Amino acid sequence: MKRFVCGILSLVFILHASAIPLSAGQADSLAESDRHFLNQVQRDSFYYFLKFRNPHTGLTLDSSSPGSPASIAATGFALASFAIAKGNGWMGYRDAYEAVEQVLTTLESKAAGHRGFYYHFLEPNSGKRAWSSELSSIDTALLMAGVLLAGEYFKGTDLYTRAQALYEKVDWDWMLNQSLLMSHGWKPSSGFLPHYWDMYSEHLVLQALALGSPTHGIPKKAWGEWVRYEDEFEGHHVVYSFSGSLFTYQYSHMFLDFSRLNDQGINYFENSRNATLANQAFCAMYPDLYGDGNYTWWGLSASLGPNGYKAYGAKPGTALHDGTIAPYAIAGSIIFTPEASLEALKRLYETYGNQIYGEFGFKDAFNVTRDWWADEYIGIDQGSIVLMLENYLHDGIIWEKMMRHPAIQRWMTLCDLQAKENRLS
Amino acid sequence: MKNKRRHFFVDKPLQTRFAVYVALILIVVCGISGVGLYYGIWGSVIRSFSDEQIYNEIRMAARIQDYEHSRQVQQPEPELGSLRLFREVDLLSARQREMLAEILESTNKKLLWQALFLIFLVACSSIYLTHKVAGPFVHFRKAFQAAKEGELHTRIHLRKHDEGGAVAAAFNEMIGTFDESVSQLKKIARETPQGDLKKKIETELTRFKTSTD
Numbered sequence: 035m036k037r038f039v040c041g042i043l044s045l046v047f048i049l050h051a052s053a054i055p056l057s058a059g060q061a062d063s064l065a066e067s068d069r070h071f072l073n074q075v076q077r078d079s080f081y082y083f084l085k086f087r088n089p090h091t092g093l094t095l096d097s098s099s100p101g102s103p104a105s106i107a108a109t110g111f112a113l114a115s116f117a118i119a120k121g122n123g124w125m126g127y128r129d130a131y132e133a134v135e136q137v138l139t140t141l142e143s144k145a146a147g148h149r150g151f152y153y154h155f156l157e158p159n160s161g162k163r164a165w166s167s168e169l170s171s172i173d174t175a176l177l178m179a180g181v182l183l184a185g186e187y188f189k190g191t192d193l194y195t196r197a198q199a200l201y202e203k204v205d206w207d208w209m210l211n212q213s214l215l216m217s218h219g220w221k222p223s224s225g226f227l228p229h230y231w232d233m234y235s236e237h238l239v240l241q242a243l244a245l246g247s248p249t250h251g252i253p254k255k256a257w258g259e260w261v262r263y264e265d266e267f268e269g270h271h272v273v274y275s276f277s278g279s280l281f282t283y284q285y286s287h288m289f290l291d292f293s294r295l296n297d298q299g300i301n302y303f304e305n306s307r308n309a310t311l312a313n314q315a316f317c318a319m320y321p322d323l324y325g326d327g328n329y330t331w332w333g334l335s336a337s338l339g340p341n342g343y344k345a346y347g348a349k350p351g352t353a354l355h356d357g358t359i360a361p362y363a364i365a366g367s368i369i370f371t372p373e374a375s376l377e378a379l380k381r382l383y384e385t386y387g388n389q390i391y392g393e394f395g396f397k398d399a400f401n402v403t404r405d406w407w408a409d410e411y412i413g414i415d416q417g418s419i420v421l422m423l424e425n426y427l428h429d430g431i432i433w434e435k436m437m438r439h440p441a442i443q444r445w446m447t448l449c450d451l452q453a454k455e456n457r458l459s
Numbered sequence: 460m461k462n463k464r465r466h467f468f469v470d471k472p473l474q475t476r477f478a479v480y481v482a483l484i485l486i487v488v489c490g491i492s493g494v495g496l497y498y499g500i501w502g503s504v505i506r507s508f509s510d511e512q513i514y515n516e517i518r519m520a521a522r523i524q525d526y527e528h529s530r531q532v533q534q535p536e537p538e539l540g541s542l543r544l545f546r547e548v549d550l551l552s553a554r555q556r557e558m559l560a561e562i563l564e565s566t567n568k569k570l571l572w573q574a575l576f577l578i579f580l581v582a583c584s585s586i587y588l589t590h591k592v593a594g595p596f597v598h599f600r601k602a603f604q605a606a607k608e609g610e611l612h613t614r615i616h617l618r619k620h621d622e623g624g625a626v627a628a629a630f631n632e633m634i635g636t637f638d639e640s641v642s643q644l645k646k647i648a649r650e651t652p653q654g655d656l657k658k659k660i661e662t663e664l665t666r667f668k669t670s671t672d
Contacts, residue, residue, distance in 0.1 A: 101515030165523050166553040336529050343525035
């Protein structure tokens with residue numbers, strides 16, 4: 035009997051371990067040159083946050099384009115990046131502490147907001163609302179994820195306490211607008227936007243923070259309210275987002291480790307891996323658009339393009355595409371498809387480095403067939419590269435810090451997300 | 460009969476000096492106001508509406524519109540570009556209102572500080588100028604008081620650049636005469652025998668004309 039129980043336990047352990055795509059130390063097998071390359075990309079991308087932060091407020095610019103407003107989501111990624119930079123020795127403890135402190139002070143006293151939420155775009159110098167932007171639920175969530183992560187890196191200091199206070203101030207419940215779905219945002223002139231987070235997308239981190247809030251938590255029912263549409267593309271089964279953009283499968287995963295969580299039989303880490311494979315397969319179906327004779331590029335995600343910023347994506351989803359590839363989406367996929375991402379990044383650097391790689395790492399996007407190369411960096415995309423590479427190169431260090439946060443623990447318990455059978459794998 | 464002023468330049472050097480002082484203060488005040496207004500108001504307006512800035516704002520309006528659209532992809536893309544153009548113009552107009560509000564607010568703040576500085580400057584200049592007159596007045600009052608109390612050895616000593624030097628000199632000359640006469644009277648009273656005393660005092664007093672003479 036004892037042997038039988040041990041055998042069952044061993045089997046469960048093996049099955050469970052095999053369902054975890056990124057195990058600790060996965061990047062240990064990297065060749066030294068590859069590790070060096072990824073470190074360089076991560077570090078160069080991080081410098082965006084040093085260069086494009088406002089000296090008076092610490093707010094980070096939305097993009098490197100002249101006249102760009104500050105973006106609260108980019109500021110959240112900047113906070114995370116300063117903490118990472120301290121860990122990696124790119125910034126001294128004092129410099130990183132002061133950089134984080136400056137942003138927290140701005141958020142506490144200057145940045146325009148309401149009920150703990152902040153406006154999507156702010157004036158970099160003053161922190162006032164810019165471009166008549168909305169009080170944004172998802173951007174506030176990304177900001178708060180950065181705030182909490184920075185707090186975790188400076189645990190035991192005043193920053194940790196202040197970070198918690200900022201998070202606890204957010205009135206998530208109000209953003210439900212008396213429903214069970216989170217609104218995209220709110221404007222003083224017109225009230226809540228008529229758009230809701232009603233299907234799978236990047237909003238999982240918003241849900242986690244809202245459900246886990248000790249002060250303004252949303253009801254448990256809200257977690258089950260949004261629809262999990264499922265579809266298959268080239269054998270890859272995906273709970274898909276509307277646009278099929280890769281960033282929708284990545285943003286929440288920068289902060290939260292879904293590899294050990296199951297939601298009603300869905301493992302969102304595995305789901306993102308499937309979505310990434312579907313993205314690669316989708317691009318492979320259009321060699322005229324994505325091939326250059328030597329390699330078929332992949333990485334369809336919201337980015338700049340020859341005709342402006344578009345929510346590019348693959349199937350399943352609306353799959354808007356015109357041959358434009360976002361390097362950040364390739365780097366952001368590294369935890370899901372490490373070999374394919376590393377190969378694509380290396381090829382991109384070696385083949386088109388002169389056009390696409392600059393002072394702050396990979397520029398936002400390119401389109402080989404139209405010979406179009408972005409000459410710009412976008413803050414949230416830079417953050418995506420820095421955070422995902424940090425998780426990959428340092429054994430999921432961000433996940434480790436975030437997953438032990440009481441709010442995240444509360445969300446997991448409330449929504450019963452502990453590991454169970456994964457029907458997607 | 461009405462006491463009309465016929466000559467406005469009663470002390471030409473003194474009045475000319477004061478006219479120059481006041482003019483200099485006004486030039487400084489106007490200079491600071493002019494520079495402040497240019498950089499505080501017109502500078503911000505010129506910068507905010509420079510060709511480069513307007514180009515950047517137009518680009519950014521298109522970008523923000525793209526961001527909004529990519530967030531709300533469920534909304535169908537307008538078939539005609541006119542709706543998009545309308546939205547971009549709307550964004551741009553809202554942006555320009557924000558910019559004007561920002562300019563007005565920062566201008567008001569700058570003007571407030573500038574006004575406070577100018578008030579402080581004018582107040583300091585006034586104190587400096589009046590000090591050149593008020594100082595001598597204080598000395599005169601003290602000297603008159605001393606003379607009234609019989610201290611005929613008192614004299615007025617003014618600073619080099621103080622006004623009223625001529626008045627002080629005249630006072631000193633006057634009090635000097637009194638001092639000398641009274642000293643003489645005291646000497647006569649001390650040294651002259653009783654019989655000649657009356658005659659000598661009368662001789663000494665003939666120097667003075669009084670209202671009862």
